Every structure is written in structure tokens, then in C-alpha cells.
């Protein structure tokens with residue numbers, strides 16, 4: 001019997017403790033996080049951080065389509081302060097910003113039932129895609145036919161989120177303007193489904209580099225505050 005008790009205690013120690021420390025405690029801590037207010041004098045910005053929630057409907061489409069298999073949404077901290085390489089990280093390198101992109105923290109994911117950190121980074125990181133996104137119609141075009149924008153693209157097409165229908169007179173405003181090679185049959189047009197619209201709303205809402213209250217980067221990001229000093 002005492003052996004049985006040792007066995008149970010050992011089980012608790014080997015599975016229960018890690019579960020408590022790695023899952024339960026972090027989950028409880030995370031759930032206790034709330035938005036925090038900016039301090040106008042210190043941060044140079046007003047309002048709450050993080051300011052805008054993501055688009056939840058679109059996030060469900062993102063989850064279902066498995067975008068997380070190829071796209072991450074997490075900029076890791078660099079422990080060695082080697083932040084220089086991260087200037088303009090995850091975007092076209094032309095016109096890179098002068099300041100390094102900041103790494104993400106827990107609050108960046110507030111309001112998201114799941115944080116879509118990603119599985120592999122086959123495509124660019126989308127953490128801050130909302131800032132660098134092109135116009136709406138181009139995002140739709142990319143999801144419908146990725147190679148119509150980059151002929152080297154190995155992103156799969158998500159054409160099933162679009163409807164091909166007979167064009168009635170003038171093409172609809174929402175109809176995708178595809179280059180000849182990718183155009184659908186003469187007299188037909190491609191229209192985004194409400195799901196595709198929600199997905200694009202979600203992509204546009206991805207802006208996880210708002211200044212963090214109380215961090216020096218926030219002051220640097222607010223020229224008005226810097227000028228005052």
C-alpha cells in the first residue's frame with residue numbers, strides 16, 4: 001500500500017507540478033491581464049493599450065483555413081539587444097523604418113481567445129500586416145491568385161473563398177481585377193464571399209506594435225512627446 005502511495009505521489013509530482021506551473025498558473029495570470037491606460041505625459045499618447053481589438057469573425061476564417069501553418073504572428077524578444085536586424089522586419093526592405101520593430105508581449109494578444117503564434121514561418125510574419133497592407137482589392141487578389149502578384153509565390157490559392165458568377169452588365173465594384181493570365185471566363189466575374197471580406201478585415205486589424213505604456217520605445221514613437229522635453 002505504501003508503495004502505491006509513493007507511486008501516486010510520484011505521478012502527481014511528475015505530471016501535476018509541470019501542469020500547474022506551465023499551464024494553470026500562466027493561464028490564470030494571462031486571464032487576469034486587462035487593458036492599461038497610457039499616461040499622456042510619459043507616453044505621449046492617450047487611450048488604452050492595446051487600443052483596438054482584432055476582427056474575430058475573420059480570425060475564425062484564418063483559423064479554419066490553416067493560415068497559421070505558414071504564417072506566424074509573433075516577433076520574439078532578442079536577449080542580446082541585437083535589435084538592429086529587426087528594422088523593417090517582415091516587410092519589404094525598401095524604406096525600412098529607422099526604429100527596430102518591437103517584440104511582442106502578452107497584452108498584444110488581449111481579446112483573442114487563441115493567440116495565433118503560428119506553426120512555421122514559410123510566409124512572412126503577419127504581426128503588423130495591418131500597417132503595411134496594400135489596398136483591399138490587392139489583398140483579395142493575393143488570396144485568390146497569389147501568383148498574379150508574385151510569380152514566385154508558393155502561397156496556396158484560397159479561391160474557394162470567392163464566387164465566380166455571371167457578370168450582369170457592368171462589372172460589380174467588388175469584382176476582382178485580375179491580370180489576363182488569371183482572369184476567369186469571358187462574361188464572368190469573381191466576387192469575395194462575406195468570409196473573404198471578414199478575413200481581409202482581420203488581416204487589416206493586425207497591428208501589434210502599438211507603443212507599450214512606460215517603455216522608452218513608446219516615447220521614441222511619439223515625436224510630440226519627445227519635442228516637449
Ligand code: HEC
Nearest residue numbers: 065066067069070090122123124146150153154155156158
Ligand atoms: C503553404 C504555406 C502558406 C499558407 C497555408 C498560407 N500562406 Fe500566406 N504566404 C505564404 C508565402 C510563402 C507568402 C510569401 C509569398 C507571397 O507574398 O506571395 C505568403 C504571403 C502572404 C501575405 C502577404 C504578406 C506580406 O508581408 O506582404 C499575406 C497577407 C498572406 N500570405 C495571408 C495568408 C492567409 C490569410 C492565409 C490563410 C487563408 C495564408 N496566407 C495561408 C505561404 C502561405
